[in-house]
Each structure stands twice: as structure tokens, then as C-alpha cells.
Amino acid sequence: MERKDEKTSDYKTLIIRCPRLGGEVPFAYCEKEGGDLPCRMVVGCWEGIFLVENHLRETLSEEAWIRLNSQPPKDKLTNILDIVEKAKKRIK
Amino acid sequence: MQTKVVLEDYEIPKQWYNIQADLPKPMSPPLHPGTGKPVTAEDLAPIFPMNLIEQEVSQQRWIDIPGEVLDKYLLWRPSPLYRARNFEKLLDAPVKIYYKNEGVSPAGSHKPNTAIAQAYYNKAFGIKRLSTETGAGQWGSALAMACQMFGLECRVFMVKVSYEQKPYRRLMMNTWGANCFASPSNLTEAGRQVLAEHPDSPGSLGIAISEAVEDAVSHENSRYALGSVLNHVLLHQTIIGLEAQKQFEKIGEYPDVVIGCAGGGSNFAGIALPFVCDEIHGKQLRILAAEPALCPTMTRGPFAYDFGDLAKKTPLLPMHTLGHDYVPAPIHAGGLRYHGMAPIVSHLLNLGLIEAQAYNQLDTFDAGVKWARTEGFIPAPETTHAIAAVVAEARRAKEEGKERTILFNWSGHGLVDLAAYDAYLNGRLDAYEFSDDEMKRALKAIEGLPKP
Ligand SMILES: Cc1ncc(COP(=O)(O)O)c(C=O)c1O
Numbered sequence: 001m002e003r004k005d006e007k008t009s010d011y012k013t014l015i016i017r018c019p020r021l022g023g024e025v026p027f028a029y030c031e032k033e034g035g036d037l038p039c040r041m042v043v044g045c046w047e048g049i050f051l052v053e054n055h056l057r058e059t060l061s062e063e064a065w066i067r068l069n070s071q072p073p074k075d076k077l078t079n080i081l082d083i084v085e086k087a088k089k090r091i092k
Numbered sequence: 093m094q095t096k097v098v099l100e101d102y103e104i105p106k107q108w109y110n111i112q113a114d115l116p117k118p119m120s121p122p123l124h125p126g127t128g129k130p131v132t133a134e135d136l137a138p139i140f141p142m143n144l145i146e147q148e149v150s151q152q153r154w155i156d157i158p159g160e161v162l163d164k165y166l167l168w169r170p171s172p173l174y175r176a177r178n179f180e181k182l183l184d185a186p187v188k189i190y191y192k193n194e195g196v197s198p199a200g201s202h203k204p205n206t207a208i209a210q211a212y213y214n215k216a217f218g219i220k221r222l223s224t225e226t227g228a229g230q231w232g233s234a235l236a237m238a239c240q241m242f243g244l245e246c247r248v249f250m251v252k253v254s255y256e257q258k259p260y261r262r263l264m265m266n267t268w269g270a271n272c273f274a275s276p277s278n279l280t281e282a283g284r285q286v287l288a289e290h291p292d293s294p295g296s297l298g299i300a301i302s303e304a305v306e307d308a309v310s311h312e313n314s315r316y317a318l319g320s321v322l323n324h325v326l327l328h329q330t331i332i333g334l335e336a337q338k339q340f341e342k343i344g345e346y347p348d349v350v351i352g353c354a355g356g357g358s359n360f361a362g363i364a365l366p367f368v369c370d371e372i373h374g375k376q377l378r379i380l381a382a383e384p385a386l387c388p389t390m391t392r393g394p395f396a397y398d399f400g401d402l403a404k405k406t407p408l409l410p411m412h413t414l415g416h417d418y419v420p421a422p423i424h425a426g427g428l429r430y431h432g433m434a435p436i437v438s439h440l441l442n443l444g445l446i447e448a449q450a451y452n453q454l455d456t457f458d459a460g461v462k463w464a465r466t467e468g469f470i471p472a473p474e475t476t477h478a479i480a481a482v483v484a485e486a487r488r489a490k491e492e493g494k495e496r497t498i499l500f501n502w503s504g505h506g507l508v509d510l511a512a513y514d515a516y517l518n519g520r521l522d523a524y525e526f527s528d529d530e531m532k533r534a535l536k537a538i539e540g541l542p543k544p
Contacts, residue, residue: 003300006352015515017453017512017515018227019250019355020297020355021226021227021228021253021254022228022230022355022474023227023228023254023255023257023258023509023511023512024252024257024511024515025294026253028294029253029294031295032290032293032296033294033296033298034296035286035290035296035299036296039296041238041348048452049127060099074357075132076318076434076435076436076499077122077321077322078122078123078124078131078323079301080139080301080305080316080318080504081122081124081126081131081135081136082126082239083301083302083305084138084139084305084309085126086302086350087281087282087302087305087306087309087310088280088309089390090281090282090285090306090309091281091306091309
């Protein structure tokens with residue numbers, strides 16, 4: 001099967017099953033998952049469906065693209081402790 | 093002809109198995125992001141009760157299951173071990189296929205095994221309310237049920253995109269008495285900040301975790317619960333594999349291959365860890381984690397292990413080679429495949445005690461639908477990954493002309509996930525095929541790396 005090569009605006013509504021959430025999500029979700037960044041799994045999940053890398057390179061700033069690709073996966077517990085620290089600061 | 097192997101209530105295992113006692117090489121401790129030092133009990137105390145923290149770090153091989161937990165387990169445990177004869181017939185391979193049916197729990201998956209235990213330990217520690225995050229709602233519903241059983245208030249932050257798409261999971265949580273909020277919500281500072289900047293944010297697991305953790309740390313007698321990844325979660329799930337061992341003993345069999353699908357690692361670990369114990373003590377068997385891979389490279393062979401970050405601090409990870417040469421590969425690929433994988437599972441992979449394989453969604457749904465049409469039960473989309481791995485093993489057995497006994501964990505039913513089946517059955521799921529050129533590039537990228 002050939003990859004779809006539609007216009008960017010068509011991608012937003014494409015649906016895929018998110019392996020992290022365990023349910024279906026539109027591409028628009030993956031694009032915003034990390035707040036100002038897409039989900040870090042976005043390329044792997046979507047590259048079989050359309051030219052997602054091209055799309056991201058076009059729509060993200062160079063800095064955002066580099067940040068997206070340089071996030072090391074965090075150990076979950078460390079991640080949670082990080083969140084605890086942030087929560088404590090927020091509710092002070 | 094026996095189809096089900098059942099244990100009597102009194103035969104339910106009375107202890108969980110803690111693999112930390114048997115690891116040939118101890119795991120390196122997680123480091124606190126602030127101090128860079130190994131995490132201490134005090135670091136964890138704001139989010140987990142001390143009795144669970146003790147389990148998190150315990151090196152004791154066997155840990156007693158409290159009577160109150162066993163009482164609740166008995167509502168659906170011991171879960172039956174089934175022989176999938178109809179599916180075997182369909183596959184026409186020299187394999188016997190057995191599966192533990194964890195879909196018989198009230199919430200429909202393996203998750204109540206730890207939800208019940210966590211609710212019990214929190215209650216015993218004097219906690220009044222638990223909060224958690226949930227994606228599609230499997231974990232949230234298991235915890236909602238468990239909290240109700242132990243008289244705890246339960247608050248679930250559900251990623252908004254799922255909250256809107258999965259009304260039935262949300263209603264299950266409500267029926268069990270939990271409060272379920274679409275995240276980002278305005279109940280926490282974390283949520284309010286996101287909403288201020290992005291009023292139409294679809295949410296994310298990260299935001300939902302931040303909300304659940306903040307909710308726990310900002311209220312008295314409140315704690316956070318997590319359904320996967322942590323050592324104590326995996327410990328509670330080992331009841332699955334321990335029961336399976338007893339059931340195999342009853343029929344005088346033993347598996348050659350043990351399979352589970354792996355998201356965060358808990359259901360896989362649940363069935364696998366007791367068998368890893370056997371492996372460590374000399375038994376010959378293969379233990380296989382089936383991963384979701386929405387690109388088909390792994391099923392077609394070329395994947396290799398690598399470190400998840402350039403500093404080589406993360407465990408060795410099975411790595412997709414797609415795109416290996418257009419982004420900083422190890423980071424990119426490691427993060428893609430194993431985000432949030434349980435440290436114990438990653439460690440076992442690292443030690444070569446287990447293997448990992450990835451299956452694309454067309455293969456998994458194909459296997460899942462075949463399963464439903466032969467064995468009747470409709471598997472959860474996660475579970476279809478394990479079934480796809482079984483199909484691959486059966487095919488291999490046929491090619492090799494070798495008999496094999498396969499055990500896998502049927503981690504849950506798919507009755508609330510029928511939208512995914514709708515998409516599959518109506519041709520709305522895609523799998524992209526690599527071109528030969530791309531395959532060549534992928535193979536070149538893994539030259540010199542160890543093969544899984
Ligand atoms: C039915 C089912 N099986 C397997 C999994 C994956 O579980 P884990 O993340 O604990 O590996 C999930 C997670 O939602 C699930 O719902």
C-alpha cells in the first residue's frame with residue numbers, strides 16, 4: 001500500500017490507535033500531545049500512513065524539531081518524582 | 093477433552109512472587125531528578141503509602157497476599173487456563189495453545205489484580221482517597237471498582253480526547269462510584285495552566301498524570317495510584333503466572349513459549365515473571381513480549397538493541413531502524429518503542445531473559461478477529477498483539493516441524509473497544525509496506541548491532 005500524500009489539512013482528521021492511550025486519536029491530538037510539541041512517538045506511529053516527517057519539518061520550527069527528537073525517554077518513576085516536585089511548587 | 097483447567101478457590105496462590113530476589117544482576121536504582129541521588133522512601137512518601145513503598149523496594153522473594161485482598165480476588169480468581177483448541181485447528185500447526193483469561197475480572201482486564209491490592213494497602217495505611225490518570229479508561233475503571241470495595245474515594249483524570257470518545261469506560265467508573273474528570277480540568281493548577289494557554293487542548297497522559305499527582309499531594313490523606321510500570325504493580329500481577337504454573341502442574345504440561353503483550357509491562361510481567369524465575373533456575377523456555385508497532389519493520393525482521401540515550405543510561409532497547417539515519421537514532425527510536433516500559437521488564441530484556449517483538453495493527457486485528465471467530469471471546473486491542481505473536485510462533489513451529497506448547501496472557505476483553513474493530517472490519521486501518529530501498533537502508537543501519 002502506498003503512503004497517502006494528501007494536503008496537510010487532510011491529516012488532522014486521520015484516526016489511529018494510540019499505543020499509549022489505548023484508544024483511537026486523530027492526528028491533531030498527536031500533533032499537540034506534548035503541549036507545544038507533538039508526541040515524541042509521532043513519527044513512528046504515523047510514518048506508515050503519511051509523510052509525517054515532511055509535514056513536521058514544514059510546520060515546526062527548527063528548534064522545536066530538534067527538541068522533539070532529543071527528548072530521552074525518562075524512567076517512569078523519575079518522571080513522576082519530577083511531576084511531584086513541580087506540583088509542590090505550583091501549590092505552594 | 094479438557095478445555096479449561098480450573099483451580100479451586102482454596103488453591104489460589106497465597107503469596108506474590110518478587111523477581112528482585114532472583115535477578116542475576118541487580119537493577120540500578122532510579123535517580124531522583126532533583127538530587128541525582130537514588131530515590132529514597134521519603135521521596136516517594138507524598139505519593140504512595142509506606143506499605144507499598146516497602147513492596148516497591150523489597151528484595152524478599154515471596155510476599156504474603158493479605159486475606160482481604162484474597163477475598164476480593166476470589167470474585168474472579170483463580171482465572172481459568174484455557175486450551176484454545178478451535179484456534180489451534182485453524183492454525184493447523186504442531187502447537188498446543190493455552191491462555192490465562194484475565195478478561196473474566198469485573199473490569200474486563202488484568203488491571204484489578206493490582207488495583208485491589210493498592211486500594212487495600214492505601215486503606216490499611218489510613219488513606220481516604222486515591223487519584224490517578226487514565227488513557228482510554230481501563231486502569232481508571234479497575235481502580236474505581238477497587239476503591240469502592242475498600243470504601244475509598246476515587247478521582248480519575250481521563251485524557252480529554254478519550255473522555256469524549258469513550259463514554260462507556262467513563263460510565264463504568266461512575267457506576268463504581270468514582271469521579272471521572274476530563275483532563276485538562278480546572279480542578280488543579282496544572283490543568284488550569286494548560287487551559288489558560290490552550291482552551292481547546294485535547295489533553296495528554298502527561299497532563300493527566302500532573303493533575304492526578306497534584307490532586308494527591310495537595311489533599312490530606314490522599315495518594316496517587318499507578319496501574320503499570322512500578323515494581324509493586326508487577327509484583328501484584330504475578331498471581332497470573334503463579335496460577336498458570338499450578339494449572340500446568342495439574343495437567344502435567346509446561347510451556348515452551350510464554351507470551352504477553354507489553355504496554356507499560358504489567359500484564360506481561362504478571363504472566364512472565366514466575367516463568368522467568370524458572371528460567372533463571374535452569375528451565376528451557378522462551379519468554380516473549382509483544383509490542384505495538386504501527387510500522388511493520390519489526391515483523392519483517394530488522395530491528396536491533398540499542399541504548400535509549402546517547403549517555404547509555406537507559407536500558408538496552410529493541411530499536412526500529414526506520415528513520416535511524418535522519419534523526420538522532422537511539423533517542424528517537426528508544427523513545428518510540430519503550431516509553432514508560434517497566435524497569436524490571438527492560439532489565440530482563442537487557443539480561444537476555446526475555447525477548448521482544450512488534451506487530452502491526454493489521455496483523456494484530458487479523459489475529460484478534462480470527463480468535464473471536466474460533467474461540468468466541470473478543471480480545472482487547474492490546475491482547476490482539478499477544479495473539480499475533482502466538483500466530484507467528486505457530487507458523488514458525490510449522491515451518492520447523494517442531495511441536496510447541498504456547499502459553500499467553502489474554503489480558504482483557506474488547507467489548508468496550510469495538511470502535512477499533514469497526515475501523516478494522518471496514519478497512520479503515522492501514523499498514524504501510526516498506527519498499528526494498530527502505531528495507532536496505534534499515535538493514536544497513538543495524539549492521540554491527542546485536543540482534544535480538
Ligand atoms: C487489555 C489490556 N491489555 C494490556 C494492556 C497493557 O498493560 P500494561 O501497560 O500493564 O503492559 C492494557 C493497558 O491498558 C490493557 O488494557
